[in-house]
Amino acid sequence: MTEVAPYQRIKDDLRDRIHTGLWRPGDSIPGEMQLAETFGCARATVHRALRELAEEGVLERRRKTGTRVAYPKGRSLALDIPLVQDEIRATGAEYKYRLMHRGMEPLPALPAMALDRATGDEALHLQCLHFADRRPYQFEDRWIDPATVPECKNESFEETGPNPWLVRNVPWTDAEHTISADIASEKIAEILDIPVGDPVLIVERRTWNDKGPVTMVRFHHPGRTHRLRTPFGAR
Amino acid sequence: MTEVAPYQRIKDDLRDRIHTGLWRPGDSIPGEMQLAETFGCARATVHRALRELAEEGVLERRRKTGTRVAYPKGRSLALDIPLVQDEIRATGAEYKYRLMHRGMEPLPALPAMALDRATGDEALHLQCLHFADRRPYQFEDRWIDPATVPECKNESFEETGPNPWLVRNVPWTDAEHTISADIASEKIAEILDIPVGDPVLIVERRTWNDKGPVTMVRFHHPGRTHRLRTPFGAR
């Protein structure tokens, strides 16, 4: 029943040989044809296993030279960044959303640069608060480029946050995330209901379309309580 | 030019249909056979395109039901966490390493829990500083489980940091990362040469083997200057 697919068995087997140290970084491993023979399967099956392992960064493949065990590079760490409401509801807490500010405004220097526009160009500025069990959980400070997303001007964002709306209505192709730490300014402290000087964890996101920059947003979290964590067993 | 592989063209084409809104989340898309016909290729080629798009989370596939466009879930964000020395040297700065402390010590409560051992069990405790151009860049506070990695007791870690050594000598299978923000305590402030109360970005990592927990480590970075960022164009 839970018969594993052959290509999976091969992947696991090869991974094992690396994890046990039988094959070490830099080692050349047998060619596809030879492996196919030892595993008693077609080359295509071995190929798939090797291809996927290479995609995961475990192996490095070059034509003619063959396949070798990759030197461990930096870990690439897969963080899950779910929609806030999902994240909060997953913990069993009650989610609440409040729009604090909405208006077309000239872009200050920093967001302008982030959106690749000139300082002073008009853009939609949104500030929202997300609550978990009536306590501030995340402060969202967002700019949306009306040139790329003209529909945003007709949205009030009173009821639903910009994130779900954007995710649903504006497909994007590229994103960049930046994570940093800061301390709460007076304004941020008041908004998040924490003492001035407390740590704040900041996630900044910029997204692009084929048409250009879509939005740039900074999420502020109370740093003492908030953590970003990878799911266990990410391989 | 047909320099791109057909399965890639198909992937891009399908992605486009989604990004342009032709196909929207929840929509069913044509079956493999039908797509194969419209693209003028074999079913296997379409299959590969669909499989990879499903792996990327763009599509959802169920037998008999067919393939449909996935509702955008949380983004999973791939952070690169390179070895410190690579990270520093990549910026052109000079890298320097200093071992501050090394000793077999009874585990305090927190690291003990992280390593899944009893408080008071002996483990190897290391504290190191990594410099970029003579300025403190990262403070590393690490515990290594000697039960899983007995060789660690013979390593001085005077010259090379524990990270490269572990990466090279102790294969691991699972890792968990946690990112959080804090403010500099007196001790951390002195070590990192920043004012007390400044923000600190903390990355914590736990890694496992088939034999059990390997190591747990906390990296402290000056938060005003340090950023974690995703590589651009991660799709």
Added chain:
DNA sequence: CGCGACATTTTGTATAGTCATAAAACGTCT
């Protein structure tokens, strides 16, 4: 000796055909 043309090797991709598997739809029997 230098260097370009060519052959070889190994991975990459495509194809058709087969079998497996899951789930929905259908039909039959009670």
Added chain:
DNA sequence: AGACGTTTTATGACTATACAAAATGTCGCG
């Protein structure tokens, strides 16, 4: 009508084969 087994259908996986592309090594010519 409802329960249960059968058929249908779409995806999932594997095999075998063929050819393409890339990198390397080699041969031969000037």
